[in-house]
Amino acid sequence: MTPKPTSIILDWGTSSLRAMLVSGSGETIDTKETSSGGIQFVKDGAFEAALMEAVGAWFTAHGPLPVIASGMITSRNGWLEVPYVDTPGGVEELARGTRTQTLANGAVVTFLPGMRNPAAKPFPDVMRGEETQIVGFGLETDRTLVLPGTHSKWARIKNGRIEGFQTYATGEVFALLTKHSFIAKAEEPAPGSEPNWAAFDRGAEFAASNEAAADAFLSAIFSARTGVLDGKLKPQDIMDYVSGLVIGSEFRQARAAGCFTDGDAIGIVGNNILNSRYSRIAPLFRLSVDIGPVDAAKRGIMLIAAEAAR
Amino acid sequence: MTPKPTSIILDWGTSSLRAMLVSGSGETIDTKETSSGGIQFVKDGAFEAALMEAVGAWFTAHGPLPVIASGMITSRNGWLEVPYVDTPGGVEELARGTRTQTLANGAVVTFLPGMRNPAAKPFPDVMRGEETQIVGFGLETDRTLVLPGTHSKWARIKNGRIEGFQTYATGEVFALLTKHSFIAKAEEPAPGSEPNWAAFDRGAEFAASNEAAADAFLSAIFSARTGVLDGKLKPQDIMDYVSGLVIGSEFRQARAAGCFTDGDAIGIVGNNILNSRYSRIAPLFRLSVDIGPVDAAKRGIMLIAAEAAR
Structure with a gap:
């Protein structure tokens, strides 16, 4: 029925x-x-x-x-x-x-x-x-929720309410860099193709590293260009390298802004593609992850x- | 003769x-x-x-x-x-x-x-x-030199040589945000018009502030949009607000990356427009400035x- x-x-x-x-x-x-x-x-x-x-x-x-x-x-x-x-x-x-x-x-x-x-x-x-x-x-559990997207949100849940939140323009910066910039213009991947996780991890791991240079986002993104010039990145790696770098930088900056600390459990609510990318980066910042329901x-x-x- | x-x-x-x-x-x-x-x-x-x-x-x-x-x-x-x-x-x-x-x-x-x-x-x-x-x-004086531009360089002079340098894609990110983004697309100023220094300072002062949120560049740039939505910025302020914010963020990030410390004297070599903007921000980071010769x-x-x- x-x-x-x-x-x-x-x-x-x-x-x-x-x-x-x-x-x-x-x-x-x-x-x-x-x-x-x-x-x-x-x-x-x-x-x-x-x-x-x-x-x-x-x-x-x-x-x-x-x-x-x-x-x-x-x-x-x-x-x-x-x-x-x-x-x-x-x-x-x-x-x-x-x-x-x-x-x-x-x-x-x-x-x-x-x-x-x-x-x-x-x-x-x-x-x-x-x-x-x-x-x-x-809203039952006090924790930080991440909503990946063009304008990602990091929201803090406390006492059954949304305590506060902060927007990160990560998706938009990724699109600007890979579509319009001189430093990271990228080849479009074939539709439905798997991300190049090795290139993604390279960007993410630098963003999560102990290098002070990773605190300089405006400098870090230039590495998409120097990596190619130095033969360390192939042109077809750029898209996923930049993806790992900017999402990793979002986590690094969210940590600096006080959105989480080592060992926290966070929730992620987004589409499947972004969920998998954000979930892959979380452990680099010593975070465990719960994925939200698709019909949230x-x-x-x-x-x-x-x-x-x- | x-x-x-x-x-x-x-x-x-x-x-x-x-x-x-x-x-x-x-x-x-x-x-x-x-x-x-x-x-x-x-x-x-x-x-x-x-x-x-x-x-x-x-x-x-x-x-x-x-x-x-x-x-x-x-x-x-x-x-x-x-x-x-x-x-x-x-x-x-x-x-x-x-x-x-x-x-x-x-x-x-x-x-x-x-x-x-x-x-x-x-x-x-x-x-x-x-x-x-x-x-x-x-190269006589040991110090940091800043070369503002599409891809700004911060160079360290030591013992009569260029010791090292780091690129910041500040000018390119400024252009991407003000020309192509949803969050900070800006009205072109009239040719030859003076910068709106009040709007510029507003961006620069946030970047130089003690707010932890200013360490989150991907979040800070979203303020070009929230400032307008909240009635704090006028559409014609966006261009100079973003200019102050991204150049100020360049200084903040260069400090985090170890390019200078409080009280340093730095040199700036660029065109007149950028020199005036960079020179205006330097004191917010407790830096004094020497301007290089135009024919450097x-x-x-x-x-x-x-x-x-x-």
Whole structure:
């Protein structure tokens, strides 16, 4: 028997709209993904029409189900701007920060807030979406969680709440260096090919080493070029060498910034490719790792929405 | 009375060829600059023809003067590859590393070597051209010299020689962030406009602060975005804020890597715009500054060539 749909979850970003039809116990019954619904493609604020185009058939079949929206759709350029909830905060504070809007068909859309860390230096730090992954991973254990990505987040969990977090622009710097720079422009690997782990480890091990030069990130990245000039790196090694170097540097810098100390157990919540890279580096910094569930975001969204509906 | 020309100095790079007709005492009598002579535009190794096209008239007027060539023309993709001279090394070692070639008209071209620091981590570091600026600045005083640029060099002078050096890809990272990134893409300033020093100082002061977060470069650069989101930075501030932040981070990282300690006197050799930015940051790190002569490269080239001719 097919489970009964009870809500629609939207991951609505700048370039695409992904929708899930889910049951009360969190099973995903159906999914839709459309790039035409991406915020940048929706004209004149016609978000309701875009939503109906994407999931109107679900409403027709199952009635005006409640909708839960997260992602950039809740930002200034989205449908309804939801103010950030400040850290420290947990499920309760996030639920209190939600906003709702009723559609023409009677369905209620709940828009989730992002989070803001007012204690971050030099300016308050922000995230919009990652907090659902953190909540979905679980707030029971006091520890540091890492969310790898274009703008990785290192979040501290304490007393059942997100105590604070810090963004590292690692994925973006990796892309800039390997696509646009003179020092590390890299050959694209064949799609689906395994990383060159030897090259990756070389970069990571330098970043984790006792060399004082590894504290100089602006200098360390020049090694992608000197390594090739010196015959130590092949052009096809550059991509993975730089990957190991910048992710390793993220760990080194996070340690310097006080995000962890030797022997800590951290959690990692990301996609499989990044999880494997981050998990490989953690032991170089004497960290043990728990990997989060793949559906952490959905779990977090449902927990926040359930609390908001109480 | 016009001084008598005694040699031709070439700064021959990838994108352009700059030539100076100089007297024995170093006065510049005439200059030529042509982009068609840039290495990337010279076909089939026709470098001699490109040189004659640029400065043939000087040979006709003054005879087969000696020519001194530096820049990428001495690299693998240039006219004649000159091996790097290893640090520690000074004028004598650089002179010994030169190579010569005689042209059809009888003029002798002396090609200057670059330098290589075999002790750099994780791979030997290299420079090609900056060593002439260092020699021209002077090797008499034991100190650290900074050569700001796309790939800044921090060089240590000791006992009349270049003891070692380290490259910081600061200028390139600045360009990547302000031209290509999501976090710090900046409005181009009006040509010739003064830097926004308040925005510059804001970035520099964070980089020089006691905040542990300033050790996390990959996180600090995200502040260009959070500063705007938080209303603390205006879009037109981004360019100079990022400039102060990355140059300040270069100093912070150079200190961590052992390039200087509190109270040191350093030298800076660069163009006027970068000199003013680097000089403004130095006191934040309790450094005093000597600015090198504008013709440091020419002076250095002539010193090395004179030693080679002995």
